Amino acid sequence: MDVQLYNVGPRIPEELKFLETLSDNIWWCWHPMAIELFVRINPNLWRELSGNAKQFLRTVPQSRLEELARDPVYRRHLRAVQADFERQVPKDKEARKRDIAYFSLEFGIHESIRIFSGGLGVLAGDHLKAASDLSLPLVAVGLLYRQGYFTQVLDRNGWQIEHYPVSEIHNLPLVRARDKEGNGITISIPLIDRQLFAAVWVLWVGNVPLVLLDTEIPENPPDLREVSWRLYGGDKRMRLHQELLLGIGGFKALLAMGYEPSVCHMNEGHAGFLSLARISHLVNDFGYDPNVALETVWRSNVFTTHTPVPAGNEVFDIGLLRPYLNVFAAEAHLDVNRVIRWGIPINDRNHASEMSMTVFGLRLADYSNGVSKLHGEVAREMWKNLWPQRSVSEIPIKHITNGVHIASWVSSRLWGLYERYLTPKWAHNPPLDQLVEGINTLPDEELWMAHELCRQSLVRRARKLIQSNVRYLSGHGKEADLAKNALSPDVLTIGFARRFATYKRGTLLLRNPDRLLALLKDTVRPVQFIFAGKAHPADDAGKKLIQDLVQFAETHGVQDRLVFLENYDIGMARSLTQGVDVWLNTPRRPQEASGTSGMKAAINGVINCSILDGWWAEAYNGENGWAIEGNDYYTEDEDRDNYESQQLFNLLENEIIPCFYERSNGDLPVRWIKRMKASIVTGLGDFSSERMVEEYNRFFYEPAEASYRKLTADDAAYAKTLVAEKERLVEAFDGGKLYIERPTVEGNLSDMHVGDTFKVSTHVYLAGLRPDEVEIEAYYGTVNVHNEIVESGVEKMEMVEELPDNNYRFSCEIVCQASGRFGLTARIKAAGHDWDNSVPGFMCWPR
Numbered sequence: 129m130d131v132q133l134y135n136v137g138p139r140i141p142e143e144l145k146f147l148e149t150l151s152d153n154i155w156w157c158w159h160p161m162a163i164e165l166f167v168r169i170n171p172n173l174w175r176e177l178s179g180n181a182k183q184f185l186r187t188v189p190q191s192r193l194e195e196l197a198r199d200p201v202y203r204r205h206l207r208a209v210q211a212d213f214e215r216q217v218p219k220d221k222e223a224r225k226r227d228i229a230y231f232s233l234e235f236g237i238h239e240s241i242r243i244f245s246g247g248l249g250v251l252a253g254d255h256l257k258a259a260s261d262l263s264l265p266l267v268a269v270g271l272l273y274r275q276g277y278f279t280q281v282l283d284r285n286g287w288q289i290e291h292y293p294v295s296e297i298h299n300l301p302l303v304r305a306r307d308k309e310g311n312g313i314t315i316s317i318p319l320i321d322r323q324l325f326a327a328v329w330v331l332w333v334g335n336v337p338l339v340l341l342d343t344e345i346p347e348n349p350p351d352l353r354e355v356s357w358r359l360y361g362g363d364k365r366m367r368l369h370q371e372l373l374l375g376i377g378g379f380k381a382l383l384a385m386g387y388e389p390s391v392c393h394m395n396e397g398h399a400g401f402l403s404l405a406r407i408s409h410l411v412n413d414f415g416y417d418p419n420v421a422l423e424t425v426w427r428s429n430v431f432t433t434h435t436p437v438p439a440g441n442e443v444f445d446i447g448l449l450r451p452y453l454n455v456f457a458a459e460a461h462l463d464v465n466r467v468i469r470w471g472i473p474i475n476d477r478n479h480a481s482e483m484s485m486t487v488f489g490l491r492l493a494d495y496s497n498g499v500s501k502l503h504g505e506v507a508r509e510m511w512k513n514l515w516p517q518r519s520v521s522e523i524p525i526k527h528i529t530n531g532v533h534i535a536s537w538v539s540s541r542l543w544g545l546y547e548r549y550l551t552p553k554w555a556h557n558p559p560l561d562q563l564v565e566g567i568n569t570l571p572d573e574e575l576w577m578a579h580e581l582c583r584q585s586l587v588r589r590a591r592k593l594i595q596s597n598v599r600y601l602s603g604h605g606k607e608a609d610l611a612k613n614a615l616s617p618d619v620l621t622i623g624f625a626r627r628f629a630t631y632k633r634g635t636l637l638l639r640n641p642d643r644l645l646a647l648l649k650d651t652v653r654p655v656q657f658i659f660a661g662k663a664h665p666a667d668d669a670g671k672k673l674i675q676d677l678v679q680f681a682e683t684h685g686v687q688d689r690l691v692f693l694e695n696y697d698i699g700m701a702r703s704l705t706q707g708v709d710v711w712l713n714t715p716r717r718p719q720e721a722s723g724t725s726g727m728k729a730a731i732n733g734v735i736n737c738s739i740l741d742g743w744w745a746e747a748y749n750g751e752n753g754w755a756i757e758g759n760d761y762y763t764e765d766e767d768r769d770n771y772e773s774q775q776l777f778n779l780l781e782n783e784i785i786p787c788f789y790e791r792s793n794g795d796l797p798v799r800w801i802k803r804m805k806a807s808i809v810t811g812l813g814d815f816s817s818e819r820m821v822e823e824y825n826r827f828f829y830e831p832a833e834a835s836y837r838k839l840t841a842d843d844a845a846y847a848k849t850l851v852a853e854k855e856r857l858v859e860a861f862d863g864g865k866l867y868i869e870r871p872t873v874e875g876n877l878s879d880m881h882v883g884d885t886f887k888v889s890t891h892v893y894l895a896g897l898r899p900d901e902v903e904i905e906a907y908y909g910t911v912n913v914h915n916e917i918v919e920s921g922v923e924k925m926e927m928v929e930e931l932p933d934n935n936y937r938f939s940c941e942i943v944c945q946a947s948g949r950f951g952l953t954a955r956i957k958a959a960g961h962d963w964d965n966s967v968p969g970f971m972c973w974p975r
Contacts, residue, residue: 135298137186141197146210151181152301153332155217157238158257158535160543162209168202169193178699180240183299216260217334226267226337228829229389230255231378231399233370234277234359235270237333239699242276242295243340245359246627246662248434250698251499251724252395253333254533258817260334261535261556264825267387269378269399271370272302272329272340277359280662280695282597286678288663288671292358297342302329305339305385314347315380317372318455324352326373328381339381341373360664368444368452371485375401376456383409390836391829393430394493397442397485401456403429403492404467408460416844418461423847423854426966428836430828431493433486433525434721436506437631442485449483473513474968490514490525491967494835495828497526499722502745506718517971519920524965528827529743530722531820534812537728539706541578545570554812557819567809572801579709579733579804584617586707589700590658591615593693614688615656620788622737623708623729625660625696628670631719634659635673638680639773647780648689653789655780656689658708660696705729710784713738714776716765717758730811733804737779739772743815752806754779850962856897857958861970865895870974871906871954880944889939890925890954890974896934899927903959904938911951925954 140148147165156162157179166181167174169188177183196202230252236244237253244250252268259266274297278290304312305328313328325347331338343355354362355369375394379402382389392402403425410421435441446468457464470491471483490496490511498504504527512520534555538546550566551558595611615621628634637644637657647655659677663670674692681690693700705711711729713720713736720742727743730736736753738744748755757775762768787800839847860866868890875886888906904927909920925938942952958970 135186138188138190138193140185141193143197143203144193144206146206146213147185150209150213151185152303153213153217153334154237154241154301155213155260155332155334156181158533159209159212160535160540161205161212165205165209168205169196178240179238180299182301183240183296186299217332226265226382226387227389227833228264228266228391228393229379229382229387230259230266230268230393230395231374231402232268232270232395233374233398235268235338236698237331237338239697241300241331243270243273243359244698245277247722247724248396250701251434251530251722254531254536254724254817255395255821256333256336256338257533257536258531258821260336261818262821262825263335264821264829266336267382267389268333268336268338269374269382270338270340271356271359271374272297272342273356273359274342274344275357275361278662278665282674282678282692282694286675286682286692288674290665292361300331302331302340304328305330305381307384308386313381313384314345315341315377315384316347317377317380319352319369319372320451320455322349322352324348324355324369324373324377326356326377326381328384339378339385341377341381343373364444364448367442368448371398371442372401372452372456375399375403376405378402379405379409391428391430391832393432393824393828394489395432396434397431397489400431400471400485400488400492403488404453404456404460404462407462408456411461412459414844417848417851419851419854420844420847421460423850424836424839424844426492427494427839428832429493429495430824430832431489431496432499432528433489433496433507434499435486436498436503436510436721437719438510443482444485446481446483475513475516486511487514494965495526495832496524496965497528497828499528499530500743500746501527501529502718502742503527503721506721514967515969517969517973519917521918521920526827528820528823529746529815530724530727531815531817532724532727532731532811533817534731537702537705538731539578539582539702541581542575542706542732545574545578550812555816557816557822558812560809560813563813564809567805570805572796572798575733575804576796576801580617582707582732583621583709584707586621586658586703587615587617589703590691590693593700594691597694610687614691615658616654619654619656619689620710620785621656621658621708622710622712623658623660623704623734624712624714625658625693625701625704626713626723626725628661628663628673629667630669630673631716633714633716633769634661635676636714636769636773636776638676639770640777641680641684643777643781645684645686647785648684648686653785654689655785656691658691658693658704660693660700660704662696701725701728705734706732708734709788710734711736711738713741713744714756714772715739715741716768717741717760727811727815730807730815732811733808735800735803735807737776737784747810747814749806749810752803752810754784853901853962856901857963857970860895860897861958861972863895865893866897866956866972867893867895868904868954868956868972868974871952873952877952882944882947884944885941886944887939887941888923888925888952888954889928889937891931891935891937892956894934894936894956899936901959902956905955905957906940906942906952907955908942908950908952910948915951917951917953 150156232252234244234249235252236250275292281289316323316325326341326343327345329340344353406425407421410416453464457467471488472480498507507525508520508523512523546554549570551562594614678692681687705728711726711734717739723742726736739756759771871888871890904925906923909917912918923940925940927936928939929937956972963970
């Protein structure tokens with residue numbers, strides 16, 4: 129039967145028309161007064177619909193809206209929110225020039241918009257919110273997943289079951305993207321001998337348009353409609369289709385919408401193919417030579433890696449990939465073998481069977497970073513083979529530590545306190561001294577009362593969720609009572625919530641069941657644990673961790689003190705990071721890239737107890753939480769896990785639990801509250817997404833945009849100069865024609881003291897290059913037990929003699945500034961900084 133579908137909703141009274149405008153922009157989800165505007169309409173319905181503003185307005189009874197239209201207090205509230213909205217989100221936002229394009233396979237903005245799976249997506253969502261708050265000229269690109277990531281249910285045995293409910297698109301704050309003529313935009317990309325079509329939608333995140341591609345349209349055959357069904361679903365071919373659509377289709381969508389970004393930011397390797405689309409655009413629409421286009425593109429790309437584990441980085445079999453890349457390489461006038469080599473480390477190119485999207489992203493980005501200080505070090509070590517002529521300290525992967533969007537994650541109760549006692553800009557990366565001053569004036573009683581209310585709210589929510597679990601639905605008697613009375617609002621509550629992967633060690637506590645049971649059954653100083661998180665559908669080992677927790681609690685009769693909450697999402701994450709007392713994190717160091725959930729806990733006064741990994745390695749100061757002592761010398765995971773489990777229990781038994789229950793000054797745990805305040809200072813002061821985005825803008829976006837302008841000016845004159853220069857450098861450096869002698873030293877290196885100087889000289893052959901095209905450097909620094917230079921310094925050498933046939937002698941003086949054991953050599957590198965970040969770069973050492 130051919131049926132035409134239509135929707136009927138209540139008629140919004142004229143006095144409340146702004147509610148429709150507000151529901152069309154997810155801006156409301158990080159503004160407490162705007163959230164309250166919806167909640168006041170019907171609190172129970174709002175909770176039932178998980179805060180889906182579009183669906184909510186379509187469901188509210190007409191009579192309730194008419195009642196509110198006559199309520200002067202509600203209308204005054206609405207006008208105040210409208211004034212804030214119009215001040216922060218100007219009406220001409222659609223017409224703004226967008227110089228920066230941010231590509232990500234997932235975005236976690238609100239629990240009602242299920243196009244995310246976990247930390248990577250939530251980080252991307254916080255990036256957009258901060259960009260909006262900062263009025264950054266940014267546009268974002270992703271995929272519109274109809275089924276999204278799965279909904280998690282545990283069966284009676286505690287085994288994870290995945291369900292994929294379909295999101296009703298009319299209940300999302302989406303509008304069709306339109307071209308200048310007002311036509312809905314649909315783009316297509318070639319998939320070997322077929323075309324993949326995608327409708328283009330826009331979801332407004334404050335000032336930032338999030339462009340989403342949707343393949344569930346009639347133009348596609350059934351198998352291609354599935355491309356945008358599930359996040360991280362399907363086989364490798366499906367993942368390849370998704371990533372081609374994101375990178376190449378996403379860039380095509382921006383062009384069709386009239387955007388011409390000068391900087392493109394790849395949030396992980398999933399978006400790497402966008403570089404091919406950018407090159408093709410410059411070749412076909414501007415007439416650039418492919419090599420000129422390449423120089424322009426890679427020098428204005430930004431790449432962020434989030435994965436410190438080699439196995440977690442996306443790779444594609446070259447046999448699968450080549451037929452697809454044949455088409456896209458031809459469009460860009462590039463040789464497909466050359467394109468594939470961009471995704472393979474230089475020393476592996478003769479035998480590689482796979483292409484790495486991380487290598488592809490790093491090769492095609494002048495600006496790259498890890499997401500914490502420690503992760504930057506790990507990434508430099510992991511990818512040093514891309515730059516085989518450089519020491520690890522000189523690998524051009526920086527770090528910008530992640531941050532969280534403060535307004536999205538602070539509880540409403542603490543928001544009120546912060547507004548009263550802290551600097552007016554407390555949520556916007558304030559100066560640390562102003563923040564500390566405000567925190568010191570915050571009364572202990574008020575902070576503790578606000579936190580206890582958050583814990584009580586969490587316990588109420590947890591009980592409701594537990595009662596709906598399939599394991600309790602048919603329960604009666606003891607099972608029903610357990611569900612109703614699980615947890616206590618007055619007990620020390622420790623939370624652990626994140627993706628259940630083996631390296632995150634969600635069951636570390638189970639390694640000593642006797643000590644754990646002693647804590648759980650202690651009636652004098654009771655402790656309770658709340659766990660939550662999803663395992664990847666294909667990760668049975670991760671699912672087993674969840675099952676082990678559930679079965680441990682049931683076997684030992686401690687389900688009221690150790691609970692697992694199903695279907696972890698953004699809403700549950702807010703409740704947990706606002707309501708627990710301690711946030712537990714137990715990864716195997718250094719496999720946690722960042723760990724933003726701990727930052728969300730910190731800004732709510734929740735105290736972190738964590739392995740010194742990710743963000744905590746740079747955040748921990750001895751006063752703002754606890755560090756679980758690790759031991760990197762263990763070579764076996766079993767030994768390390770046993771050791772670190774013991775250290776965790778020592779902390780719990782000897783420090784954390786006594787501190788929480790110490791009430792020497794009446795009912796307040798004064799020492800605990802002091803740590804809470806230190807935690808808040810750390811979170812608000814150093815780990816906001818505004819700080820993070822400001823750093824991306826200052827260190828990456830602004831210089832990349834300036835580079836793009838310079839490269840494209842005057843018919844790409846500068847880019848053409850770089851291409852010619854590169855040809856000369858490749859011939860000299862890669863051809864092995866350059867030569868530099870091992871440096872000679874005037875003086876006795878075995879008898880040097882701090883303050884002494886010595887002269888270093890070397891002879892070089894420049895193979896046709898001019899002296900001004902290179903720099904000759906003395907390279908020196910402290911050495912390790914293998915006599916490898918680990919902390920390097922360089923001293924530029926000056927030409928002291930021109931010899932026949934392109935030979936020269938260079939020298940310099942080195943000052944001994946510190947004591948220790950040092951190594952010394954010399955090198956030739958390309959002059960200036962234009963090639964500092966190129967892969968593999970231009971450098972020659974004595975041989």
